[in-house]
Amino acid sequence: MHKSAAVGLSISVMLVSGYAVFAATAWPWKAALFPLVIGIPLFCLAATELLWSLLGAEPPSAPNEVELSTDAAARRRVVRVAAWMAGFFVAIALLGFPIAVPLFVFLYLKLQGGEGWVLSIVLTAAVAAAFYGLFDALLHLPFPAGWLWSWLGLA
Amino acid sequence: MSEALLEGLVLVLQWKALAFMMLGIVLGFWVGLLPGLGGATTLALMLPFIYNMQPVEAFAFLLGMHAVTATTGDITSVLFGVPGEAASAATILDGHAMAKNGEAGRALGAVLASSLVGALVGAAALALAVPVVRPLVLTFGSPELFMLAIVGLAFIASLSSHGGRGLVRGFLAGLLGLLVSTVGQDPQAGVARYTFDSLYLWQGLDLVPILVGIFAIPEIIELAARGTSIAGSLPAGRISRGALEGVKDTFRHFWLTIRCSLIGTFIGIMPGLGGSVAQWMAYGHAAQSARTAEERKRFGAGDVRGVLGPGAANNSKEGGSLIPTVAFGVPGSTAMAILLGGFVLLGLVPGPDMLSKHLSVTYSMVWTIVLANVVTVVVCFLFLDQLARLTGVRGSILIPLILVLVFVGSYTSNNHYGDMVATLAFGAIGYLMVLAGWPRAPFVLGLVLGKIAENYLYISIARYEAAWLTRPVVLVLIVIAIAVIIYPLFQARRKAAHA
Numbered sequence: 001m002h003k004s005a006a007v008g009l010s011i012s013v014m015l016v017s018g019y020a021v022f023a024a025t026a027w028p029w030k031a032a033l034f035p036l037v038i039g040i041p042l043f044c045l046a047a048t049e050l051l052w053s054l055l056g057a058e059p060p061s062a063p064n065e066v067e068l069s070t071d072a073a074a075r076r077r078v079v080r081v082a083a084w085m086a087g088f089f090v091a092i093a094l095l096g097f098p099i100a101v102p103l104f105v106f107l108y109l110k111l112q113g114g115e116g117w118v119l120s121i122v123l124t125a126a127v128a129a130a131f132y133g134l135f136d137a138l139l140h141l142p143f144p145a146g147w148l149w150s151w152l153g154l155a
Numbered sequence: 156m157s158e159a160l161l162e163g164l165v166l167v168l169q170w171k172a173l174a175f176m177m178l179g180i181v182l183g184f185w186v187g188l189l190p191g192l193g194g195a196t197t198l199a200l201m202l203p204f205i206y207n208m209q210p211v212e213a214f215a216f217l218l219g220m221h222a223v224t225a226t227t228g229d230i231t232s233v234l235f236g237v238p239g240e241a242a243s244a245a246t247i248l249d250g251h252a253m254a255k256n257g258e259a260g261r262a263l264g265a266v267l268a269s270s271l272v273g274a275l276v277g278a279a280a281l282a283l284a285v286p287v288v289r290p291l292v293l294t295f296g297s298p299e300l301f302m303l304a305i306v307g308l309a310f311i312a313s314l315s316s317h318g319g320r321g322l323v324r325g326f327l328a329g330l331l332g333l334l335v336s337t338v339g340q341d342p343q344a345g346v347a348r349y350t351f352d353s354l355y356l357w358q359g360l361d362l363v364p365i366l367v368g369i370f371a372i373p374e375i376i377e378l379a380a381r382g383t384s385i386a387g388s389l390p391a392g393r394i395s396r397g398a399l400e401g402v403k404d405t406f407r408h409f410w411l412t413i414r415c416s417l418i419g420t421f422i423g424i425m426p427g428l429g430g431s432v433a434q435w436m437a438y439g440h441a442a443q444s445a446r447t448a449e450e451r452k453r454f455g456a457g458d459v460r461g462v463l464g465p466g467a468a469n470n471s472k473e474g475g476s477l478i479p480t481v482a483f484g485v486p487g488s489t490a491m492a493i494l495l496g497g498f499v500l501l502g503l504v505p506g507p508d509m510l511s512k513h514l515s516v517t518y519s520m521v522w523t524i525v526l527a528n529v530v531t532v533v534v535c536f537l538f539l540d541q542l543a544r545l546t547g548v549r550g551s552i553l554i555p556l557i558l559v560l561v562f563v564g565s566y567t568s569n570n571h572y573g574d575m576v577a578t579l580a581f582g583a584i585g586y587l588m589v590l591a592g593w594p595r596a597p598f599v600l601g602l603v604l605g606k607i608a609e610n611y612l613y614i615s616i617a618r619y620e621a622a623w624l625t626r627p628v629v630l631v632l633i634v635i636a637i638a639v640i641i642y643p644l645f646q647a648r649r650k651a652a653h654a
Contacts (some may be wrong), residue, residue, distance in 0.1 A: 007590040015607035020183035020334055023349065031614070034609040035337050039266060042330040045323055052320055068589055070375075074380035081554065085582075088558060089575055097563065105555045113551030123552070127545070127559060132186070141567055 001069075003053060007102040010050035017042040084108060096146035098136075160282065163518025167526060170517075172215040175208065179219030180527050184534070186241075187221070187227030193344035198493045200229040202335065210501045211519045217497055218523045219399050223531040225353035226270040233262045233462070233556055236374035238366055242469040244599060246480060249372055249454060249461030253289050256457045261482065263539055264401020266466040267532050269412050272405060273467030274528035276416035277423065277474025278521045284415075284424075284478055295425065296625035301611035303425070306603040307432055307448060308333075310439035312597045322606050322640065328588065330595035335360060336605020343613055363568035364577040365602060372582025373589050376469040378550045398539050404459045411444055412467045419468030423475025435600045437468030441638075465543055473522055481509045481517055586595040 021039040024032040068074075084104075091100035105127045109120040135141045145154075166172060182201070198221055205213035228243035233250035247268060253262035295303070312325030338349045339359025350356040405412055415437035422433035441464030445451040456459045480491040503509070509517050565578040588595055613625040623629060 030343035
């Protein structure tokens with residue numbers, strides 16, 4: 001898993017830096033200078049890292065980083081939490097923050113966390129109150145209505 | 156001078172100024188705790204409220220709020236692995252690792268005590284340095300500032316070293332961060348770079364959504380993958396005793412804390428580098444202070460020195476960045492640029508007047524930084540048990556709450572859905588980087604320094620052509636950068652030869 005991640009990341013960075021250098025060649029030197037100064041060594045280093053990953057031993061973790069759990073059960077949980085994050089984003093876009101936030105908190109606590117009704121309802125209410133009190137009433141931050149309400153002509 | 160210093164204290168202790176300072180502290184406390192909702196953004200939001208205030212009251216309010224955000228931002232970094240402030244990200248590396256090792260109390264004690272030391276050093280620097288700082292700032296031109304950025308990057312990249320390959324990965328991550336910073340309209344020719352006809356990308360990628368994504372998302376995913384609390388199944392221990400241990404750590408490594416505070420102050424003085432750079436430089440210095448390779452490996456796994464360094468630096472930088480703001484009207488950071496707006500609103504002109512006619516107002520700022528930090532640290536210590544116990548809360552309860560903070564914090568940085576997409580995208584990149592063994596710190600430093608470094612490089616070449624490389628300070632900085640890169644390799648080789 002670690003090796004395939006290292007190979008995948010190296011290839012992605014090679015592609016990105018290769019494109020960055022290619023695109024920069026069409027710009028005036030003022031705009032191209034920095035991307036070229038960065039992009040060329042980045043491509044070379046990514047190629048070195050790719051070769052190292054393919055030919056060398058299993059890469060060690062970076063010393064300043066967390067150790068990730070990679071067993072089968074952990075991988076399933078990773079996919080699940082990624083799906084929840086994507087779902088939360090879609091809910092925010094469709095319903096807007098004021099509805100998506102309490103809805104997400106309640107559903108996560110109940111369905112994913114398996115928490116009791118009382119805790120789920122109390123926490124959801126507390127988050128909704130804090131969200132409204134801080135961001136809406138105090139800071140007056142503009143949270144637009146969701147796209148769904150616009151499509152239905154309700155916004 | 157001592158008379159003006161005393162007068163400044165008296166002004167801050169007047170009930171109205173004190174009340175506004177307390178209000179600022181309360182706001183700053185929560186703003187710091189909430190990831191993404193930055194101190195600078197809140198300063199901007201609060202500016203309209205100072206119209207009817209006296210200068211001392213206004214600065215007590217604004218500075219009181221701003222001075223504590225870094226301290227409480229560190230708390231979020233330690234407990235949740237999410238940077239409460241952009242300037243608190245480096246605290247995650249060891250602070251959050253300590254929390255996961257069941258040492259949340261000790262990490263919080265260390266970060267709070269070092270924050271206080273840092274704030275006091277920064278305030279003292281502001282009080283003492285004004286008369287002597289001008290020649291220092293004027294010695295550094297664009298070539299020197301560009302090289303300072305490169306030295307910072309070399310510092311962080313070398314920290315990621317497990318020999319040569321680690322160094323390659325460190326530089327890969329740093330250069331990737333620099334490349335990401337080039338997205339958007341370039342400042343010299345106005346060309347839209349890597350924008351793919353997207354209006355959102357024209358402005359460039361904002362730091363906050365990327366920081367939140369790259370640090371918070373992998374932590375949340377790992378918390379879900381483990382299926383436990385942040386501290387896992389480890390016993391939290393007696394938190395108050397742990398906190399006291401953290402305070403003792405600050406004094407055990409007192410000179411390191413002072414040195415990191417001075418690094419923060421110095422970076423704060425340098426216009427344009429900002430607090431995000433200060434914490435990483437200080438972290439780099441703290442890790443460099445490890446005597447052996449074994450000792451260095453502990454950094455990132457929960458070494459208290461990795462908490463003390465950034466904790467001290469991100470607070471001391473406030474005093475430092477006020478120096479060029481007050482003395483020359485040159486803001487040392489985004490927040491200081493906004494504060495400069497406050498000067499204008501209040502009819503004050505930064506410069507010689509602030510050092511003569513309004514000297515007591517200048518010194519009231521020093522006292523505000525001191526008092527705000529003392530109050531915050533005392534309050535934090537009083538509620539430490541409650542704060543540290545949060546790491547024992549089940550992951551299934553914490554995850555939705557942290558995700559709300561992540562998405563709200565990300566969205567409110569620009570009020571754009573694109574920021575949330577950026578958070579998710581960079582969260583995935585951050586997770587891949589951790590999985591592949593690439594360090595994230597150099598990426599963030601590259602991203603922070605990118606625009607500044609590009610600007611300085613362009614000016615250096617346009618003004619001096621290749622001759623900028625021969626300037627004495629630049630040469631010294633090049634030597635330092637090379638030494639920083641070579642030293643870990645030399646150390647590893649020497650260790651291999653001994654084995």
